[in-house]
Amino acid sequence: MTTKQLKRPEVLAPAGTLEKLKTAIHYGADAVYIGGDAYGLRSRAGNFSFEDMAEGVAFAKEHNAKVYVAANMVTHEGDEQGSGEFFRTLRDIGINAVIVSDPALIEICALEAPGLPIHLSTQASATNYETLEFWKNEGLERVVLAREVSMEEVRAIRAHTDIEIEAFIHGAMCISYSGRCTLSNHMSKRDANRGGCSQSCRWKYDLFDMPMADTRRSLLTSGEVEEEDFSMSAVDMAMIEHIPDLIEAGVDSFKIEGRMKSIHYVSTVANVYKAAVDSYMADPDNYVCKQEWLDELWKVAQRELSTGFYYQTPSEEEQLFGPRRKIPVYKFVGEVLAYDDTTGLATIRQRNHFSVGDEVEFYGPGFRHFHQPVTEMIDDKGVSIERAPHPMMVLTMPVISPVEPGDMIRKKK
Template identity: 55%
Template sequence: MNNTAEHQTQKLKKPELLAPAGNLEKLEFAIRYGADAVYIGGRQFGLRAKAGNFSFEDMEKGVAFAHKRNARVYVATNIIAHNADLSGLETYLKTIKNIGVDAIIVADPAIISTAKNIVPDLEIHLSTQSSVTNWRTVQFWKDEGISRVVLAREVSLREIRDIKKHVDVELEAFIHGAMCNSYSGRCVLSNHMTNRDANRGGCAQSCRWLYDLFQTGDELDDYSEIPLFEENDDPYTMSSKDLCMIESIPDIINAGIDSLKIEGRMKSIHYVATVVNAYRQAIDAYLADPKNYSFDPAWLDEIVKASHRPLIKGFYYQPPNKEAQIYGEGPKIRKFDFVGLVLDYDNDTKTATIQQRNNFKVGQEVEFFGPATKFVQTIEKIEDEEGNSIDAARHPLQIIKMKVNKPVKPYDMMRKEN
């Protein structure tokens, strides 16, 4: 499904590619691998309590790194606050404004009104936690001074085009990553199961647990449980497959979405770099020549190397059906480990200096990849920092040297199939 023909005579606006950054290192890799902007969490008021999150010091370093490379930084401040959660909010907002963040992502009207009063020049983006699904609600929030609305994941492309037609405001939408089993932010399963509030940063992802099903006895006084699964049956989950729109970049851009958002502040550096780089290539290829654009299957191959669940297109074309659900263990997916980070390359000796990030050894096949790098080779020899031959890089963050078949650059990665 493609709407490119009707837009061929129009000048396309380049959308922002927005990446997750759970810590300072992930922020740097997201930007190096092609993100136009990143969203991060501070130590308070965000919805990923288990992510690394940013101290004010790291936030300042991240903003400086991003701005030097013409990228933007948004801070998630999107809890649904209880009375006790509001303590220290004014000081927090003033601090991040002084650090130089470009916007905050907010769901709670109390935080919105506080921000408008305390830091009126700080841009406010409405979080997907607010579940905005129609143009009149978008108009309401625009009238309240919101400069960007992050749409609910449940909105279709047709609805997005209709919103754009009615309201002149920036729209942000998720194009890749985990899907919530409920309307984003409206699930209380985690609260019930673990007493961890999903709306205050503590989601235990109970929908992704494995469950057995039982039927209770028919009589009121019969509390026996009858298993509905056989002993060897796969356990049941309520887990959704992951969103992936890389095959639909023309439709996404032509719908008028201003910011294309990747989910995953708790995901690995390998995940962030791989996914961002794939979308960067697809977006740039389409904008460079919309009439002659064709999807490169290699981009999806890259995505799969960083993904751990099957992929779907969410609500963009039609409401998901039973095929969007993972009912049992799910299909086996090839997994790749990030095993090394390139620190340096000697062109004379064709030798790379690599920081170990996971075990690898002589004889294994590895793949080097980066914004402008991609090749596969077999490891023939490894040397430690003193030049001694070793059979494997076993120690965390160990520095080694090895011959490479093609030139590599600092911040390129090395991975191997698990």
């Protein structure tokens, strides 16, 4: 297969805030998806005002990137009120598409905001090409596949329809079928499908024996083992080792989950998948997944990793219980605000505590990396300090190699 027969997939990153939007694009994302103040499923993700959206769209356009808005809630009676005006505002701001699952919102958007492209959310659980053809005939431009679709099914879907396919390739997995869960509703009175999920599946559980005739609870554990024996919490997905399969199967957009993740996470994961896609498209016949990409992904906070449903039905090995089998060993400590090439000093905004004598790693877009010890730190009053303990404090420090605004700093825990 030659490069001419392959379409370069879009790297689509999450952006829970305006800062994360700019970070994701700076680190190579071709597009980002965000949430507004209504109709989305991440009510705690630092959602965007219309003013922030306008600034985000302007930034994206400057960098030839796109911005999509998730409006993928399941509407109950009355929830749809005001959505027509909401969609018209998104269209007029310049949002590239809206991601929707509820047919009522899809119809309202199509009728009241003509010209605003609609993508079907993964919440709609699209798992076959007949479904994709249906939504294509309804005027949608793209379908986000259910996360339960296998690689074989992706190939079959692509063979029978030409609508754009978006698929999750990295991030958290839901224990329920594409998010169709009401645990949160029952346990914390927060509606998961209207943006309030409390992630009840991530809680720790024990099993109790409660005989009908005995109201006493006897905990079924052996000895004094503290690790939980039972779990509903799925490991995360990572498809970094299977980029060729995804591209050759015809996936148009590689979606990274995580609108509530940090700029450290967003920058690292976008950087990795951008590098992998670029490498494959440059020379598909000689493509190799680099170990440095795998190592890089384990420098950010995440759960253990698997390939989800792409190659097999997940087993108990894809559930989180007992002691962790692998733990990230780095933490995010700062970001570069400026660099003076005449003095070799970088201006840093602190994000986590670090001190003189620490070994730190600088990294930036395009997989720029270097390590160095922290030899000196000077606070904003010009005073030499031994440590940077205060969140968001600004300081300067000498660096052994040029850096750029937006570069990040991490250190081993």
